[in-house]
Amino acid sequence: xxxxxxxxxxxxxxxxxxxxxxxxxxxxxxxxxxxxxxxxxxxxxxxxxxxxxxxxxxxxxxxxxxxxxxxxxxxxxxxxxxxxxxxxxxxxxxxxxxxxxxxxxxxxxxxxxxxxxxxxxxxxxxxxxxxxxxxxxxxxxx
Amino acid sequence: xxxxxxxxxxxxxxxxxxxxxxxxxxxxxxxxxxxxxxxxxxxxxxxxxxxxxxxxxxxxxxxxxxxxxxxxxxxxxxxxxxxxxxxxxxxxxxxxxxxxxxxxxxxxxxxxxxxxxxxxxxxxxxxxxxxxxxxxxxxxxx
DNA sequence: CAGAATCCCAGCCGATACTG
DNA sequence: CAGTATCGGCTGGGATTCTG
Numbered sequence: 001x002x003x004x005x006x007x008x009x010x011x012x013x014x015x016x017x018x019x020x021x022x023x024x025x026x027x028x029x030x031x032x033x034x035x036x037x038x039x040x041x042x043x044x045x046x047x048x049x050x051x052x053x054x055x056x057x058x059x060x061x062x063x064x065x066x067x068x069x070x071x072x073x074x075x076x077x078x079x080x081x082x083x084x085x086x087x088x089x090x091x092x093x094x095x096x097x098x099x100x101x102x103x104x105x106x107x108x109x110x111x112x113x114x115x116x117x118x119x120x121x122x123x124x125x126x127x128x129x130x131x132x133x134x135x136x137x138x139x140x141x142x
Numbered sequence: 143x144x145x146x147x148x149x150x151x152x153x154x155x156x157x158x159x160x161x162x163x164x165x166x167x168x169x170x171x172x173x174x175x176x177x178x179x180x181x182x183x184x185x186x187x188x189x190x191x192x193x194x195x196x197x198x199x200x201x202x203x204x205x206x207x208x209x210x211x212x213x214x215x216x217x218x219x220x221x222x223x224x225x226x227x228x229x230x231x232x233x234x235x236x237x238x239x240x241x242x243x244x245x246x247x248x249x250x251x252x253x254x255x256x257x258x259x260x261x262x263x264x265x266x267x268x269x270x271x272x273x274x275x276x277x278x279x280x281x282x283x284x
Numbered sequence: 285c286a287g288a289a290t291c292c293c294a295g296c297c298g299a300t301a302c303t304g
Numbered sequence: 305c306a307g308t309a310t311c312g313g314c315t316g317g318g319a320t321t322c323t324g
Contacts, residue, residue, distance in 0.1 A: 019249050022245050022248060023169060032165060033159075071262075092252060095252070096248060113213060170316075186285085225324080
């Protein structure tokens with residue numbers, strides 16, 4: 001019981017690092033957006049679906065369940081005529097949302113510079129790549 | 143494999159939000175770990191591979207190239223006998239690393255609470271679901 | 285040593301259909 | 305309204321092989 005899990009060599013880094021936990025949670029396509037809505041106010045399922053244009057029921061439900069399981073959002077069901085369910089962010093979820101917000105700010109502050117770097121990268125000659133190619137091919141780098 | 147730029151109406155939310163940019167960059171399996179190594183000191187390819195136990199050459203090279211393209215790391219090649227290549231984090235990359243570090247701290251600070259939430263979630267009765275009856279479950283009301 | 289190219293599987297995610 | 309279940313495409317990513 002007191003024994004700690006010794007990690008396998010292959011997955012060691014990932015599994016042992018708590019950072020994995022966060023990235024597995026927010027790394028997907030919708031979590032951050034959902035959090036972004038819920039941090040403002042509690043929201044019902046379909047309302048959420050409406051706000052996150054493009055999300056499927058499956059992914060919305062799946063992501064919400066994951067968030068709920070991790071204690072980041074709560075689910076409250078009301079026994080109204082057509083069932084009503086409201087999702088709300090938890091205090092724990094709010095603290096996460098803050099860190100995520102920092103990331104979003106970073107993106108907004110630096111998107112210009114990143115875009116510039118990309119353009120610069122894409123524009124360069126790709127030196128030291130096949131010089132005597134079989135066919136005359138300028139091979140545009142990815 | 144080829145990177146195609148294609149606008150789709152379904153991805154509008156994602157594409158328009160700069161937050162997507164960050165998550166697309168750090169949401170993968172290795173970026174954060176690579177950044178974690180490079181933020182301490184410049185590192186060669188195989189040294190990097192050694193530190194990130196479990197990464198494949200493909201993913202390491204791919205991820206490094208993406209980081210380089212986004213201006214987060216630099217690549218310097220030395221014309222030594224067996225070629226030597228050193229990767230280093232850029233100032234821009236360092237600012238990102240700071241935000242990522244915040245996320246990592248969040249994870250470390252809250253992993254206990256998340257784990258507890260998960261256990262609590264997994265232990266609850268799940269009303270109106272068929273019982274598989276493999277072993278008696280003490281339904282803890284929540 | 286550094287990296288590109290290929291094969292292939294697991295999982296994410298969307299579209300659709302069904303339930304309560 | 306609020307989900308769940310299933311099928312299928314796409315892609316992330318690991319193992320392997322080849323080059324300079």
